[in-house]
Amino acid sequence: MGESVAGQRLGYVRVSTLDQNEQRQLEGQTLDQVFTDHASGKDTKRPKLDELIRFARAGDTVLVHSMDRLARNLDDLRSVVQKLTGKGARVEFVKEGLVFTGEDSPMANLMLSVMGAFAEFERSLIKERQREGIALAKTRGVYKGRKRSLSPDQVSELVALAVKGVPKAQLARDYGLSRETVYQYLRRAERSTG
Structure with missing residues (x-):
């Protein structure tokens, strides 16, 4: 097949x-x-x-x-x-x-x-504007930064709940993370055990 x-x-x-x-x-x-x-x-x-x-x-x-x-x-x-x-x-x-x-x-x-070069250049400009926006937000005191990461114990708990079938969206809400961040933690855990 x-x-x-x-x-x-x-x-x-x-x-x-x-x-x-x-x-x-x-x-x-x-x-x-x-x-x-x-x-x-x-x-x-x-x-x-x-x-x-x-x-x-x-x-x-x-x-x-x-x-x-x-x-x-x-x-x-x-x-x-x-x-x-x-x-x-x-x-x-x-x-x-x-x-x-x-x-x-x-x-x-x-x-x-x-x-291809134009696409690469456009991405560079977007990143530069993003960095400038963060810098401006910091000077105004409104930039909160990235959400803090989970402790090793929290990561173990998150992985265990995911294995039990708890939906990723629910885990994201419970831990105050984006779904993509939940998936990143799960992928890292899978690589470290695989």
Whole structure:
């Protein structure tokens, strides 16, 4: 069953937080299979992207909403696109309206580099504005900072409750955390025991 039939339309979706609507990214696209990662862009561990790269075959088309969903910097973007096109798959970026096949013209490769560089630059500007906003809020005395982290005992308790089936949203409310932070604690606990 793990074999891909040539010509499948595969979607890749990455959502940064559990609150983001993953269906919206490739809405209206007819897809045979969708690979969805719940990870921030800076997280290099994206198991579903790795699975997609292994799964894709010659003749497949990989659809991604936008370049920033696939990679967070230009080197990663080029690397992922080259891995997929090297296997004979097409890569389509819906938002940018760009298609890459591996037999791309110098102009297509330039567009990939330029668009990827602009996306990376935009993210840098957003981070810079965020830092400036935090600095201004601190000077006004309204910045509260990040919520404090849980003690090791609280983490053990949280993990035990999750294993018993307590919903993650309930744990987030009980511990005063976001759901993403609950998932981060659970992933860390899983890695340390695995």
